[in-house]
Amino acid sequence: MTQSTPGARNTRQRGEVLALMAETDDFRTAQQLHMALRERGASVGLTTVYRTLQLLVDADEVDTMRLPSGEQLYRRCGQSHHHHLVCRGCGTTVEVEGPTVERWTDRIAAEHGFTDVSHTLEIFGTCPRCAARG
Secondary structure (H helix, E strand, O other), X not given: OOOOOOOOOOOHHHHHHHXXXXXXXXXXXXXXXXXXXXXXXXXXOHHHHHHHHHHHHHXXXXXXXXOOOOOXXXXXXXXXXXXXXXXXXXXXXXXXXOHHHHHHHHHHHHHXXXXXXXXXXXXXXXXXXXXXXO
């Protein structure tokens, strides 16, 4: 999180959330991140985890997505606009580019007169590891 993130103070707890997010490759729930922090001995409340995640999302430093079940997931990502292939079982995530999707989105929006368009695209499946356990 940068100093310029509106409404954000650099606190020890936020630093611990950021450090964990930097080590986590897959999407995780706020509860999973909170549990991992507690296992490390961090005294971070779940509310602080949620607030920090929202600040990071607002600053475009963390991606978020909602599972079909409605559960919200978070992940610190390395590239700008991209999409995700996500395992329903374990949360393993692969970042993928979607140039065809970008062109299709622009075309559909223009056909219907929409401007200032944004989109999300998440592809859910079962990773090879989870399929082998199946």
